[in-house]
Ligand code: SF4
């Protein structure tokens with residue numbers, strides 16, 4: 001019998017090597033340097049300015065993957081909005097602002113913001129590192145000059161900004177180039193002390209938010225889709241908690257659902273992406289449809305008997321929600337509502353499903369879920385339809401928030 | 412650092428569109444400042460491909476991408492840049508799991524960027540459906556806007572999409588956040604913000620790239636840039 005050129009001993013040790021080091025905690029054995037320490041050193045040398053988290057921001061401390069402490073500011077926040085959310089899932093940002101009002105927190109939402117432009121970059125490659133870093137720094141600097149700390153709504157912006165922060169800290173030539181460009185637009189190179197995602201803000205305030213709950217969620221089975229660019233890009237910065245899946249999965253989103261008293265069901269493809277693919281959602285739609293149905297929606301329903309898929313990012317909410325209807329052509333008769341954690345929490349806390357949570361923009365049937373939660377969406381729908389008529393007749397719109405005049409600058 | 416060194420290291424020169432010699436493409440990939448961070452060696456174990464969503468649905472394997480780049484076979488790398496690497500869904504599951512702490516998805520991103528900035532043939536085909544996104548991202552820095560969700564573009568999204576696009580201005584007005592009550596941008600973007608963004612695109616070669624690879628789009632964008640600059644500068 002021919003012998004394999006690779007001995008069994010080598011095979012075994014190779015396998016051991018893989019199984020030992022593929023564990024996500026392998027990163028702990030070769031922990032990357034803490035960029036925040038390096039940032040502090042650069043600041044001390046006068047190389048960069050840092051946007052600090054101050055007492056006014058009322059930070060709450062959490063632990064990340066490597067056991068490092070991350071401070072999450074909860075107050076005086078500058079909304080770094082998401083174009084995909086604002087354009088397509090408007091109840092996402094409104095729910096965040098609704099909670100901030102409820103909790104009496106100070107914030108600024110204004111017009112001097114661009115998106116991170118990273119969706120386009122990942123999809124088409126029509127940008128470069130210097131442009132991405134400059135866009136990031138321009139937004140950070142704008143937040144800095146207002147005195148508010150940036151809160152990043154989008155998962156891709158969050159992942160991208162963590163990458164940009166790290167690259168800016170590591171590479172002097174990148175800093176020099178960005179500084180040169182910022183000077184041309186009358187700005188400076190500033191870097192925030194922490195890059196903070198809204199799901200982290202929701203996470204640290206989960207008990208205060210859960211205290212606002214008016215509906216019983218104990219019979220609702222949720223499944224969580226953790227967003228790739230939130231937890232797989234710069235993974236060492238992500239919040240883990242020993243009480244959530246034994247510290248083996250990111251804690252945000254799952255933890256607030258538990259705090260709200262909902263059931264969180266496990267499913268075998270929890271780690272898979274949603275199928276968004278950046279370019280695929282536009283140009284390879286067959287992939288987005290098939291992947292989201294076959295690897296996410298079907299598994300959430302059949303394995304977990306889920307009532308609702310809960311997301312924490314923009315593209316995932318869209319992909320999982322919008323691709324269900326077409327599945328009927330191939331016998332996928334699922335109708336699983338999809339919404340962000342903050343929208344689900346807002347519904348639980350009595351936010352108007354139409355005017356605040358803007359659930360009407362979601363395409364996969366959510367009516368049964370809202371009935372099960374005890375949310376009276378029929379009255380809300382009737383009021384919303386009447387409100388649309390009033391707006392058509394020229395009534396001024398209701399506002400949860402209007403920026404101060406000096407932050408409008410529409411000219 | 413000289414302008415030339417900055418170019419090869421941090422960004423490519425848009426005037427090198429058309430330079431598609433295989434060796435120079437591989438050199439550009441390996442010369443990227445991020446290359447050392449995304450590739451540390453490769454065990455050829457296939458863990459990345461085992462968890463790759465695109466591997467399930469396409470003839471695509473991140474293991475093969477990494478191995479091909481490491482092999483130094485410039486022609487094979489060039490062949491991959493034409494179509495193969497565009498199957499990647501940019502989810503970074505591979506990066507999360509690679510025992511070498513590689514990021515095959517990050518490598519793919521560098522390769523895509525080189526493919527675009529060298530104007531490779533496939534890029535024109537691949538970017539075609541991107542025109543609307545590019546126009547928005549170049550003009551206002553938004554990538555998706557409410558008026559882009561139209562039933563003729565998303566017929567597979569089902570019967571609720573026509574609702575979303577009818578009476579859009581009124582429905583947007585009914586969103587209770589002032590900055591969101593618009594239809595052609597995701598939020599109200601101040602002209603000053605676009606003005607600053609144009610400087611960034613100009614200084615980083617992005618406008619010049621678009622001029623080279625999509626002259627029609629560039630014409631539209633440059634008109635908008637000129638108008639806005641005139642308005643802002645005359646109001647000073
Ligand atoms: S980033 Fe690309 S190569 Fe990596 S797992 Fe995702 S789809 Fe596959």
Ligand code: SF4
Pocket residue numbers: 452453454455456457458459460473474477508509510511512513515
């Ligand atoms: S997981 Fe890492 S080491 Fe294994 S084949 Fe992929 S890139 Fe190579």
